[in-house]
Amino acid sequence: MADIPRKITDDPTGAWALIRRLVTEQAATYWRRYLIAFALMAVSAGTTAGAAYMLGEVINQAYVDKDINRIALYSGVVVLIFLVKGVTTYGHTVILSQISNAILANNQRRLFAKLMNESIGFFSERHSSEFLARLTAGANSVTQVLSLLINAVGRDLLSLIALVGVMLMQDPYMALFGFLIAPPAMLMLRKLVKRIKGLARNQFTGTADIMETMQESLQGIRTVKAFNLEHTMQERMEASITAVERNANKMARVSNRSSPLMETLGGFAIAGSLLYGGYRVVAMGATPGQFFSFVTAFLLAYEPAKRLARLNIELNSSLIGARMLLEIVDSPASEPNDDAKPALLLSDARVELHDVSFRYRPNELVLNRMNFVAEPGKVTALVGPSGGGKSTVLALLLRLYEVSEGDITIDGQSIGQISRRSLRQQTAYVGQDVYLFRGTIQENIAFGKVGATEADIVSAAKAACAHDFIMGFPLGYATPVGEHGAQLSGGQRQRVAIARALVKNAPVILLDEATAALDSESEKSVQEAIEHLCRDRTTIVIAHRLHTIMHADAILVVEGGEIVERGRHDDLLRRGGRYASFFKLQHREASPLAPLDAPA
Template sequence: MRDSVIPAGSDAHYSAGALIRRLLAEQGLVHWKKYAVAFVLMAIAAGCTALSAYLIGDVINQAYVNHNLAGIITLGFITAALFAGKGVATYGHTVLLSYIGNRIVADNQRRVFDKLLNEGLGFFADRHSSEFIARLTAGAAAATQMINLLITSVGRDLLSLIGLVTVMVVQDPLMSFFSFVVAPPAFLVLRKLIRRIYSIARSQFDGGARIMETMQETLQGIRIVKAFTLEETMRERFDRNVAAVERDANKMARVSARASPLMETLGGCAIAIAITYGGYRVIETGATPGQFFSFITAFLLAYEPAKRLARLNIQLNSGLVGVRVLFEILDSPPTEAVDDQKPALQIAAPSLEFSDVHFSYRSDEAVLHGMSFAAEAGKMTALVGPSGGGKSTVLNLILRFYDIERGKIAIGGQDISQVSRRSLRRHIAYVGQDVFLFRGTVRDNIAFGKPDATDDEIAAAAKAAYAHDFILGFPRGYDTPVGEHGLQLSGGQRQRISIARALIKNAPIILLDEATAALDSESELQVREAMEHLCQGRTTLVIAHRLHTVAHADRIHVIEDGAVVESGRHDELLRKGGRYASFYRLQLKEQELRPPLAAVASS
């Protein structure tokens, strides 16, 4: 078995009682008025039940003792009215509780989602996205179930029980006493079951999350799964998880049903005692049969709510797993708290400067050691270098996806850690190494760069990114859906749309990570021209693998092993004969080996 998907959040380790108190205080209390109404309705229903049990005694006496037909008919009408009343009250509280419950689910889902939006990238790198889905669904629903379970247990079952026990005691106190002697052993045994229930429920949740994880990965990586014929591997993984959850579910069924034989047997004993004693009273001491029947009716009616109450603890303990899972995520401190109170970034001259920046993703593995370079305002600066050198990391740090350990990153002379993240990101247009499109149309996706963009602006951005023509080539034009993650488009099309999305933002700083990597040589040339045109007057930081795409850059920094090893213009660096020159020669050689057509187009 793998470790639990849930980190052991320290503040979330409440006892069951504390968890319930917190749940009621934080999520139930705001709805107290509606709960009060539901409670009154449940009390009415419970009262109707108890009264009808009481009236049975009268019915029996009228029939067998007084032989009074008119009285029986009246009692019949009253009983019908009582049941109708109970029905209406039950309808009322059921609907009301569902309304409140649905609201609590919705609120919790919003809360978890908001929480996720305030987490940094590092938080997500450590976890699987399906864990959040499991928490969002199971946790939010569990909160509602628990609150409603408590309310109905107290409101419906406890009140009914009190009413019915009152009837029993009124009818025959001594007989009541005999029927209650079975209660203490019942509760003692139930308590032992509860600990087991909790651990099974936790393991069930973990297994459920893992089923979702496999499902999601298989769907997202379906191409790879099929191309590498991983169907069997995935099926085995899935089977294993499903089987584990099935086993847990069966165990849960066995353990929680273990209460039933016990309760039934004890209930049977109680009723046997009551019948024997009651019969003895009627036969030997001449008590009225009405009293006896009323008692038995109340007892039988009380039996169900009593059983439910006894099982309440079992249900609470399995449901509380979900609540705990919810609180764990809500309680963890946000890794990227909103910092809008910080001053906004001022962008008079958006120059960009790294001074002696140290950074690592994991504490034991430095990625940048003493990175220093400058990108002049309004100029194009290129970062080149071998894979894994830290180029994309530089962009991650400028966007403050991660916080640096030492050194300073400044834009226009302002330390970016001292301005609000939002104002910083608003001034930056970013095209990442992995293109991501959202579900929706081509138009929607471009407009994410500028939510109030007009159709003309969208078309202009698409033209500049050389996307306009292929978009119009689709039968539905700008209304073409891109599919999940943009999978209904080609890689190059996706990339151009993401460039258009960045262009329309019209930001003073542009960050491009391999923005032209997925394009053929001809489109690359076009996009490059569009870029040049657009980057004019803006501070542009571009990462490129193909060096000829940055030959015209105002300054090129060669990044190796987390530091800048060489800087200069293309021709300067070539003359110098250092790392850049050797990279360039290597790529030229590769290009000569390429088919002639491509070489002509890209030269």
């Protein structure tokens, strides 16, 4: 037997379960407003049927009774009917739109809140454009599903019932004849559902691919221009757009494949009704009003009947986007809210790593049983080749990732046993990849401290050597930074980020190449500001430019996830080990007199 795709209601764990969930979880909240909308829809459906019925009465008065007064009266009733129809249609349309807007906004809030409770690892495995697609198309799909259901029940079904009532009143036999088109139409429509599901999923992922290419091209426009990648990116975009267009054309062909058959069946039904109705008027003495009233009701019922017949297809198409949204909302949070845990209570802010090991992926050891102590009020520097695990240490201290083995404590408190919020509230971080948010310079600095005053912001900017260049802009601190801070130079962005850390005034400072983007003059000034920032605070700093950490209280050389050397600058130079090699290499590279073929 051929495999016939099942209807929505055939799968208790699939589409029907999802629809039931959307109705009970999201639509039920607005049941009072839905009730009002249904009442207005019922009145609107009644007026539609009333108009069809009144047409027959007018025809009878004109051609049978020839009563001009009744014609005028019935004409006035028709005007009143359509006035009521217009008002009720406006009312239920506005109410349903408001409900849809509320549900859309709520789903967007839910998705964004869920994303804010995900770990860094969660995002590293996905492209950000995927979430944009889920936030827009996915959330819209939920409202589309509910709108389809409500309109199908409240508008189409009620209108169909009312119009069928008129048809049965005028001629029950002719009405039954008109219903003969339903079985073949439903049989064909159910065969299209499975095909629609696959096409709808492809359409969603294809749209996400377009957003991905657009986002990467615009955010990396400097790289695109520098490497002459315009044509390459256009080819990628062309491939994505072509795939979506091709899929959309397939969906258009499949979803509308029912139209020719349904229109043909409808034509036969209407022609048969006209033939039979005309025969009854001519040969059997039926009134022309009955005939016209029946035909009007039949024609008006055709569109809602067709929409109800296609409901299965429309729902399955929209349910794909709803599933995409709920896949993220329903998944367990990779960084769940842990505010119920004890808060971090600091006295000295002594940071210790106890045999800490970490893996981003199985069998890829990044840190191997690392041990060190960052003493209170002192600067601990991590140096070494790229990829050694230095930035991972700071990520673990911020609990952007959780340690695989071992423990990290601050003043004897395991950071895994305290709330992330309290940990991060008492930690200031400046990363090597500076990120500024859309808004002004003042707003970006203020992000470091909730409730920061203008005086706090200016003071932090001065300490970060940012005040002078900020005041050089016509708008000063109200200057927009642009997307990702594109309106500022690299050094300016770095100093705004340092000011953001300074205004926080946290007892633990984490610096990851905080002066990397600065010129020599700015670096000297910012280095003085950082020394002021770090005074009496526990500071862990990562540096590749070793001259910036020469005065650190402890220098740890990290290679292959292990600490291979530790000590102060002078001691490490005297030992002649890895640190001394790094320092001498940088010194030769910085010296203009160094020979080009100097040995490493």
